Amino acid sequence: MKLDQALQLLVQSGHKPPPGAPGSVAWLQGLIDALCDLSSRDALTGLANRRSFEAALAREIDRVARSGEPALLLILDIDHFKRVNDTYGHVVGDQVIRIVAEGLADCVRPMDLPARVGGEEFAVILPNCPPAFGQTVAERIRAKIESKIISLTPTQHLGVTVSVGGAFAPQWVRSSPSLWCERADLQLYRAKSEGRNRTCLEPTPVSLVSAEEKGLLFGNTLSGDSE
Ligand SMILES: Nc1nc2c(ncn2[C@@H]2O[C@H](COP(=O)(O)OP(=O)(O)OP(=O)(O)O)[C@@H](O)[C@H]2O)c(=O)[nH]1
Numbered sequence: 001m002k003l004d005q006a007l008q009l010l011v012q013s014g015h016k017p018p019p020g021a022p023g024s025v026a027w028l029q030g031l032i033d034a035l036c037d038l039s040s041r042d043a044l045t046g047l048a049n050r051r052s053f054e055a056a057l058a059r060e061i062d063r064v065a066r067s068g069e070p071a072l073l074l075i076l077d078i079d080h081f082k083r084v085n086d087t088y089g090h091v092v093g094d095q096v097i098r099i100v101a102e103g104l105a106d107c108v109r110p111m112d113l114p115a116r117v118g119g120e121e122f123a124v125i126l127p128n129c130p131p132a133f134g135q136t137v138a139e140r141i142r143a144k145i146e147s148k149i150i151s152l153t154p155t156q157h158l159g160v161t162v163s164v165g166g167a168f169a170p171q172w173v174r175s176s177p178s179l180w181c182e183r184a185d186l187q188l189y190r191a192k193s194e195g196r197n198r199t200c201l202e203p204t205p206v207s208l209v210s211a212e213e214k215g216l217l218f219g220n221t222l223s224g225d226s227e
Helices: 003-012 025-040 050-067 081-088 090-107 131-147 177-193 211-222
Strands: 072-078 113-116 121-126 162-168 199-201
Touching: 003 025, 025 050, 050 113, 050 121, 050 177, 072 081, 072 090, 072 131, 072 177, 081 090, 090 113, 090 121, 090 131, 121 131, 131 162, 131 199, 162 177, 177 199
Parallel strands: 162 199
Antiparallel strands: 072 121, 072 162, 113 121
């Protein structure tokens, strides 16, 4: 990509041009930083996109395995979102996605990473989140989004809800991003099937270790282990 095209891309996406004289080291560094920021964010909501979420998830798993600190992954999905699109159209659907993203970002600490990971699906990585606090934070997010009123016209208002699933990373154990996501997804599925607009977290902070995680921890020697 040519420099002037990169600059145009930044300005079109709402970034300020880099500081310093065009072509200077400071200007080029500013351009690179801004392009990196752009490539890590979801264009509709400004949250982290799937790529940066996956990178952060892998880093967090390493950190938990080294430090033993608890970390929670929440996955959120807007309830009956297809109905919103079908009833009000995609422009309103996009507006709803943006409002849910704002609600989510408002509820988490600066160290947490909220991301848009799919069309109407979001995730949050919460490092150093004590198990006793998990349900509270998930419930706070759910209630915040439920409380939002989206004004379509001065007389027409819309509310949406989310279902939330959550799982803690297994402490002191090397897991994988996909296994962690699967656990949180399973809980999201439970929240949907139990009626939506609710939060379901794995009942205990995971001390159970799956066969696949044992493989990651001990290598292939235990892969045939039936324990
Ligand atoms: N407006 C808009 N719609 C999207 C976007 N991405 C995905 N969708 C729509 O999101 C809807 C998701 O619908 P489903 O997966 O059936 O789920 P749902 O209607 O939310 O139902 P439950 O999840 O079971 O509560 C589909 O209609 C997609 O077209 C987007 O970026 N913008």
